[in-house]
Amino acid sequence: MIGFSLALSAGLCAALASTCAKLAMASHAVAELCQSVKQNYESVEFLIPNCQGIALYLRMTCFGMIFLFNAMMWTLFVKSLRKCSSSVEATVINTAANFFFSAFLGMVLFGESLSLVWWFGASLIIVGLLFIHKGTEGDEQKDTKEE
Secondary structure: OHHHHHHHHHHHHHHHHHHHHHHHHOHHHHHHHHHHHHHHOHHHOOOOOOHHHHHHHHHHHHHHHHHHHHHHHHHHHHHHHHHOOOHHHHHHHHHHHHHHHHHHHHHHHHOOOOOHHHHHHHHHHHHHHHHHHHHHHHHHHHHHHHO
16 A cells, blocks of 8 residues: 555656646746736735746746656655555556646646546556556466466
């Protein structure tokens, strides 16, 4: 169970790293976020006199967070490789978690919509990952019987 949790956390960190990369490279998204905060919260308008400067600072922070989240992802993934029953199990969980957390963050933070075709494709990916996992599990059982 700890291996599952570690692989799931690694997938979340990978999704957060890609979200930070999108924010670091999309100057308009960060500037729009700043303008939105200024408009919705009039009490903080005196704290945010210049959205350009804040947007630059946020983009640089997000750029640094890319490396932090990737380092965390690799650390958690390597630990999950040790704790899971097979390396394929850790890889499957990590990949699926990254995929779905990325989709969720895209919907929440960037207003991206997920079509029926996306859900169908996501389902096919999960089924394929499960086939890989089951195939490896069967191979491991054959190896133990032969010994």
